[in-house]
Amino acid sequence: MTNQSSSGTEQWPSVPLEAWSDTCATLHLWTQIVGKIRLTQSPWVNHSWNATLYVTARGLTTSPVPHGARVFEIEFDFIAHRLSVRTSEGETGGFALRPESVAGFYARLMDEMGRLNLPVTIQRKPNEVTEAIPFDRDDRPRSYDPVFVNRYWRALAQVDRVFKQFRARFIGKCSPVHYFWGAPDLAVTRFSGRPAPQHPGGIPNLPDWVTREAYSHEVSSCGFWSGGGPVPYPAFYSYAYPEPQGFADAAIQPAEAFFSTDLREFVLPYDAVWQSPDPDGMLLDFLQTTYDAAADLAHWDRGSLERDRDPRDAL
Known part of the structure; x- marks a missing residue:
């Protein structure tokens, strides 16, 4: 597969963290606000799956x-650079994405939710960040x-596509391919079905x-994130717990x-x-061989958890 579409656009674009780190930090907090709206309004699903975002043909x-x-x-919408709110009655709202503070983004979104008669109250403190300034008080200028x-987003779209191919090979309990706004990362997680020892916790500003x-249960998890800390560049990861x-x-x-x-992955x-x-x-290759290592070394019942053929061949 080449890295060029028929229109000449890079299918797998370069996204060096140092070139957009300020914007990356902005987007992280904006997605947390939107994600917390879904979290607040949705019934709890195991492993916080009710809180995640999903990749679309235009954004998240x-x-x-x-x-x-x-x-x-x-x-x-990362093509038109707009946040859109749509209702089941056909009402629409939203606004252009532009450089502005987290507090400004929060206020504009909550105003739109109120205008559409969709009032919602969220926990305003961000998660999984060391400096957890409440959204409505974070008035520092931000880049976009x-x-x-x-x-x-175009990188996420490619990763989402390949992750879904990998996910389809597994018939045991498996997460969707979804975007966790806490880290943030796009991830997919496989489960052995066995309970795991209690996790020590300790993630900043996360209960x-x-x-x-x-x-709560044994996992082999993989994902993609924009980078940071000991890995200051965009990267894929794969780990097992325990x-x-x-x-x-x-x-x-x-x-x-x-x-x-440093990361144990x-x-x-x-x-x-x-x-x-x-x-x-x-x-x-990376996804499969790291999963193979996790499953074999932990003695997963792979015969009952994996698909040996593509059912579409018989349809």
């Missing part, structure tokens, strides 16, 4: 969210670079019970991947993937 969406007997949806936001519920003995030393593919002792730089002549194949 909440998917349908209940408000009493009504339904609404909020979507980030539409070029790099669009590139980031330990949330983390412990998320890791981490089986020998996992860090497992032989995985491709050669560009490595085990991060395998890491594959995004640049290695988009620069590859076969990005899909390289990423699938």
Whole structure:
């Protein structure tokens, strides 16, 4: 597979973190506000799956969210650079995405929700960040670079597509491919079906019970994030909880991947993937071999959890 579409647009765009780090931080907090609206309005689903966003053909969406007997949806459109709110009665609202403070974005969104008769109250303190300033009080100027936001979304769209191919190979309990706004990362998680030891918690500004519920059962999880901390560039990751003995030393593919002792997970730089002549194949190799290592070393019942053929061949 090449890295060029018929229109000449890069299918796997370069998104170096240093080129858009300020905008990345802005988008992180804006998605938390939208994600918390879905979280507040939706019944709790195990592992916080009721709170996530999903990749669309234009950006990120909440998917349908209940408000009493009504339904609404909020979507980030990273082509038109607009936030849209749509209701089941056909009403629409929204506003242009532009450089502005978190408090300004929060106020504009809550005004739109009120105008559409969709009042909602959320916990205004962000999660999984060290400096948790309430959204309505974070009035510092913020950046919004539409070029790099669009590139980031186009990367997410490609990753979402390949992750769904990988997810389809598994018939045990498995998460959707979804966007966790806490980190933020696009992730998919497989479960062995067995309970896991209690997670120690300790994630900044996230209640330990949330983390412990998320890791209540054994998992092999993979994802993509824009980078930060010990990995200051966009990258794919794969980890197991609990981490089986020998996992860090497992032989995985491709050669560009490595085990991060800081993160306790395998890491594959995004640049290695988009620069590859076969990005899909390289990423699938990483996802499969790291899962193989987790499942084999932890003695998962792989025969009952995995699909051995594509059912579409018989239809």
